Amino acid sequence: MSEEHIDEVSGVKTTGHEWDGIRELDNPMPRWWLWTFYLCIIWAIGYAIAYPAIPLINSATPGLLGYSSRADVAADLAQAKVAQGALLEKIAATPVEDIASDQELLQFAIAGGESAFKVNCAQCHGSGAAGSAGYPNLNDDDWLWGGTIDQIYLSIAHGIRDETDDNTRVSEMPAFADILEPRQINEVAAYVISLSDTPSDAALVEPGAEVYAENCAACHGDDGEGVIDFGAPRLSDGIWLMGSSEAQIVAQVRAPKHGVMPAWLGRLGEPVIKQLAVYVHTLGGGQ
Secondary structure, eight states: OOOOOBOTTTOOBEEEEEETTEEEEOOOOOHHHHHHHHHHHHHHHHHHHHSSOSBOSSSBOOOTTOOOHHHHHHHHHHHHHHHHHHHHHHHHHSOGGGGGGSHHHHHHHHHHHHHHHHHHTHHHHOTTSOOBTTBOOSSSSOOSSOOSHHHHHHHHHHOBSOTTOTTOBOOOOOOGGGTSOHHHHHHHHHHHHHTTSOOSOGGGHHHHHHHHHHHTHHHHOTTSOOBGGGTBOOSSSSOOSSOOSHHHHHHHHHSOOOOOBOOOHHHHOHHHHHHHHHHHHTTTTOO
């Protein structure tokens, strides 16, 4: 046993440890610190007994108070649904074009529509609804089937080329590779490009205009302005769904790609569809 050592300066006993001639004083911890430490231990034990705290294989100890944060969240959600119920019923009973006239209903519809959009629509149209190749940008004013709130509602409710919905919107451009010569396809592509940009060969524009008038104007309009009733896109604004290069337009004329949008009415219900229509209409491109 080492001999007890008293520090000459402080008069305090040392612990007996020494490092390079340096000794450690054996000062006791302050009483207030010890009592605080003991109280924390007691509080921790009490907390573990009163609340869910100790992990088990498939759950945790429930605690004597039976508290559950999940139950609190479930109760809050149920309360929120009750609070929303009146507004949802009002939306269901209000024609979609009249929702904007009620400011409270409009704000509720926009918030609900934005939430539904992020869950169901952002995967294709993007989180900001800017679209991508093959998926329309919902922020601009270029609408295949019309951008009024009624028309947007119908597009969302019944989809585009959805075989499961009898009221779905249907329009299909024929494959002109079976109708036109390759030279004519190049000519009409040059003409279409000329409506908003400069074609690679200006000499193809004039004969392309003739091919267009004979084969395309019936759906896309004489000046390429598009026809909403047919879902035929406007060709004169430089906004392209399947690509804007001349080669991509040639490919689309030869063998068109036809996108499919699901009919959401049966999946989401009319109140949510109305909220989506209101939200999309307020993005800035609605007519």
